[in-house]
Amino acid sequence: MLNSRCPETGIKLFPKNGFKPPTPTNPNPGKPGPTDGSSLRGFLKPEGESGCIISNGHWYSSGTCATFTLSKAPFGGYNLKSSKGYCGVGKDGYLTCGRGVTGGQFTYDxxxxxxxYGGVYRWSAEERPAHFKQVPIRPGYGGAVEFKLKFV
Incomplete structure (x- = not known):
């Protein structure tokens, strides 16, 4: 027997013909995903306003929109995720996306x-984002600027 730390069973190797990674659920952001509707990719934009939501969950009017994924949650609703991580509404009441966020139960019409979020169609912010300024948003009424959040 050779001197090895490898187990005698349970070792898995790539096939001889190579490994092909799985196809992404939707390579075209903004277009519907798989036919079962379990996952969609697109951008979040405040309806009737300029700018979009960036990967940390803030509203931004300068720069590139972040791509978000909406996927069906195990117990109903949807999980929302950006390149920073899952999104949810923090204790401060604002949308946030990143590591350590456990996610939230969003709904999608x-x-x-x-x-x-929480059955409320309106979102709000204290102000519109100025050039290079990020503005936090929260579900519900109460901010100086109110809007609906479109997934396009």
Missing amino acids: KEKKLVT
Whole structure:
């Protein structure tokens, strides 16, 4: 027997013909994902306003929109995720995305393309983002600027 730390069973090797990674659920952001509707990719934009939501969950009017993934949650609703990580509403009441965020139960109206949280269709912010300024948003009414959040 050779001197090895490898187990005698349970070793898995790539096939001889190579390894092909799985196809992404939707290579075209903004277009519907798989036919079962379990996952969608697109951008979050405040309806009727300039700018979009960036990967940390803030509203930004300068730069590139972040791509978000909406995927069906195990117990209903949807999980929302950006390149920073899952998104949820923090103790401060604002949308946040990143490491350590456990996610939240969002809902998605496929016909109107609206993302909601806690059954509320409106989102709000204290102000509109100025050039290079990020503005936090929260579900519900109460901010100086109110809008619906479109998933396009």
